Amino acid sequence: MSDSDMHLIGDVRAKGIKQEPIRAGFGRGLVVAGTKDQNVVAACADLTDSTKMAEFAKTFPERFIEIGIGEQNLVTVGAGLAAMGKIPFVGSYAAFCPGRDWEQIRTTICLNDRPVKIIGAHAGLSVGLDGATHQMLEDIALMRSLPNMVVIAPCDSLEAERATLAMAADKRPNYMRLAREATAIITTEKTPFEIGRAYVFRPGADATVVATGTMTYQALVAADILRKEGIDVEVIHCPTVKPLDAETILKSVRKTGVVVTAEEAQINGGLGGAVAELLGEEYPAPLRRIGMRDRFGESGEPNELLEHFGLTATHIALAIHDVLGRKII
Amino acid sequence: MSDVYSIEELELKAVEIRQDIIKMLLAAGSGHSAGSLGQADIFTALYFEVLKHDPKNPDWPERDILVQSNGHTVPVRYAAMAHAGYFPRAELLTLRKLGSRLQGHPERTKLPGLETTSGPLGSGLSQAAGMALGLRMDKASHRWVYVTLGDGELDEGNVWEAAMLVSKYKLNNLIAIVDRNNIQIDGPTETVMPLGDLRGKWEAFGWHVLEIDGNDIEAVIDACNMAKAIVERPVVIIAHTVPGKGVDFMEYDFHWHGAPPNAEQAKIALHELRTLQGKIRSEHE
Numbered sequence A: 001m002s003d004s005d006m007h008l009i010g011d012v013r014a015k016g017i018k019q020e021p022i023r024a025g026f027g028r029g030l031v032v033a034g035t036k037d038q039n040v041v042a043a044c045a046d047l048t049d050s051t052k053m054a055e056f057a058k059t060f061p062e063r064f065i066e067i068g069i070g071e072q073n074l075v076t077v078g079a080g081l082a083a084m085g086k087i088p089f090v091g092s093y094a095a096f097c098p099g100r101d102w103e104q105i106r107t108t109i110c111l112n113d114r115p116v117k118i119i120g121a122h123a124g125l126s127v128g129l130d131g132a133t134h135q136m137l138e139d140i141a142l143m144r145s146l147p148n149m150v151v152i153a154p155c156d157s158l159e160a161e162r163a164t165l166a167m168a169a170d171k172r173p174n175y176m177r178l179a180r181e182a183t184a185i186i187t188t189e190k191t192p193f194e195i196g197r198a199y200v201f202r203p204g205a206d207a208t209v210v211a212t213g214t215m216t217y218q219a220l221v222a223a224d225i226l227r228k229e230g231i232d233v234e235v236i237h238c239p240t241v242k243p244l245d246a247e248t249i250l251k252s253v254r255k256t257g258v259v260v261t262a263e264e265a266q267i268n269g270g271l272g273g274a275v276a277e278l279l280g281e282e283y284p285a286p287l288r289r290i291g292m293r294d295r296f297g298e299s300g301e302p303n304e305l306l307e308h309f310g311l312t313a314t315h316i317a318l319a320i321h322d323v324l325g326r327k328i329i
Numbered sequence B: 001m002s003d004v005y006s007i008e009e010l011e012l013k014a015v016e017i018r019q020d021i022i023k024m025l026l027a028a029g030s031g032h033s034a035g036s037l038g039q040a041d042i043f044t045a046l047y048f049e050v051l052k053h054d055p056k057n058p059d060w061p062e063r064d065i066l067v068q069s070n071g072h073t074v075p076v077r078y079a080a081m082a083h084a085g086y087f088p089r090a091e092l093l094t095l096r097k098l099g100s101r102l103q104g105h106p107e108r109t110k111l112p113g114l115e116t117t118s119g120p121l122g123s124g125l126s127q128a129a130g131m132a133l134g135l136r137m138d139k140a141s142h143r144w145v146y147v148t149l150g151d152g153e154l155d156e157g158n159v160w161e162a163a164m165l166v167s168k169y170k171l172n173n174l175i176a177i178v179d180r181n182n183i184q185i186d187g188p189t190e191t192v193m194p195l196g197d198l199r200g201k202w203e204a205f206g207w208h209v210l211e212i213d214g215n216d217i218e219a220v221i222d223a224c225n226m227a228k229a230i231v232e233r234p235v236v237i238i239a240h241t242v243p244g245k246g247v248d249f250m251e252y253d254f255h256w257h258g259a260p261p262n263a264e265q266a267k268i269a270l271h272e273l274r275t276l277q278g279k280i281r282s283e284h285e
Helices: A022-036 A054-059 A071-083 A102-111 A125-130 A139-144 A157-169 A215-227 A246-256 A271-282 A302-308 A313-325 B007-028 B033-038 B040-050 B071-084 B089-094 B124-137 B157-168 B198-204 B217-229 B263-283
Strands: A019-021 A040-044 A064-066 A087-093 A117-121 A150-152 A174-177 A182-184 A199-202 A207-211 A233-237 A240-242 A259-266 A287-292 B065-068 B145-150 B174-180 B208-213 B235-240
Touching (some): A019 A022, A022 A040, A022 A054, A040 A054, A054 A064, A071 A087, A071 A102, A071 A117, A071 B124, A071 B157, A125 A302, A139 A174, A139 A240, A139 A259, A139 A271, A207 A215, A207 A246, A207 A271, A207 A313, A215 A233, A215 A259, A215 A313, A246 A271, A259 A271, A259 A313, A271 A287, A287 A313, B007 B033, B007 B040, B007 B089, B033 B040, B033 B071, B040 B071, B040 B145, B040 B217, B065 B071, B065 B124, B124 B157, B124 B174, B174 B217, B198 B208, B198 B235, B208 B217, B217 B235
Parallel strands (some): A040 A064, A040 A087, A087 A117, A117 A174, A150 A174, A207 A233, A207 A259, B145 B174, B174 B235
Antiparallel strands (some): A019 A182, A150 A240, A199 A233
């Protein structure tokens, strides 16, 4: 049922679907990137294991810098390394980086045009028990507002691995957000990934869902639920939130006429904001945005929280019904 | 770098740079007078004696790096760069004007020869640290990374995060210079946020401290040479300077931190600086 060119797994609702934290793919990709190019270096702010930089640090100790708990220092040291021709991956939890060090990223990386690769781990609501302080939901908005910055949210660990390699080869500043929890692996080794491209993971005629990060899986499940009701949903996976692949999104919306966005982040300034801006200027259409609606999270089990705050496949399916009810025929 | 200047020539150069700073700030109608004038001797020493650089080839791969963390005082750097031959002195009068390469705060991508974009304070030392680490990885430690910081800037936590890192990695290919002029926008540094035992602070962070008269060009050059000889620990030069140095009514007055002279004040300032030139010439006779 998936678009064969996308080489996705067959059944997203199959029992025993393989799961892995998205960050694990980053960790593997970083080692591969470091093996390919000796200019790849990494720095971390006292979270080397949980950001999955530990393997790189072990493999290339002379190219790894332990910054300690200082995220402002983390990104600015990165800017200095990039100035000397290095390809620095700098990482912490998204709540602290870019949460703590936005101005340094703005001035010393974006305005200064240094290709630093910023990793925000434990992004989104599904961090769970740690609570609202650590559930970074504003990172997409923060990074999307910066000129020169590329914003990436992979949907699974395999895509995170490919994205890491693409980032190492990209000449611009990049930000990639990673989720903590095990996430269903829906792509395969053959699934395409290019920075700046959105992909039609499931073609459909009746409604468009544009999803990023962990919510792409939920969107595919929602499409599967609605298929049984005779509703044919097109699912666009949008791993690059900035620059937004306007062409792919508009082409789909011109066909279906209605849109739902889905992300594990604030919809204000997030993917939802980006798509609303695009449609407002280019092709106004009924829209519903799934994500956090201008509020903070709280402690809880990840699945409990996603249910509580309305970030599940069921909520996406309901939103699709809502926009279909408002469809302009 | 190829030219060798006498101390008298360097002192005269510093006064010319001060005159250009006054003219630039007058033409711009805004900008930071006190710190720019106060650091004229430091930047003269750096651009005409200390730095290995090539004004005709700003990206020369073997050059030393100068990071200006206190970017608000960039007029002194622009003036020194113009005198060194990076661009025509006439361009100095475009400071802060639309379309100029000389932005109000330095932007690397606008003007060849700048190494970072700065102005928001506190992030220069950590960028310099990243550069020094990068050079060490490339086994290019013969290239030096210099970074200038303001003393008010030391209120920023980012500076001390970087100070710990430089010390941890023993980055002895990095030399920090603090412009200790005791003023910041809101008043004297010791009133706004006391720095207290500044030497003791840096030493506690693992640095070797040299304290000098930052308005003595020879002392600046000597301190940089000394810093290169100290390999056990990173070196910070605390350069005590007089804010507004060379212009009597600006000296020591924090109100000149972020203000430019008006036409009348500029006239008086330029007259005083011409008098200073005569004094330097007669002293060296």
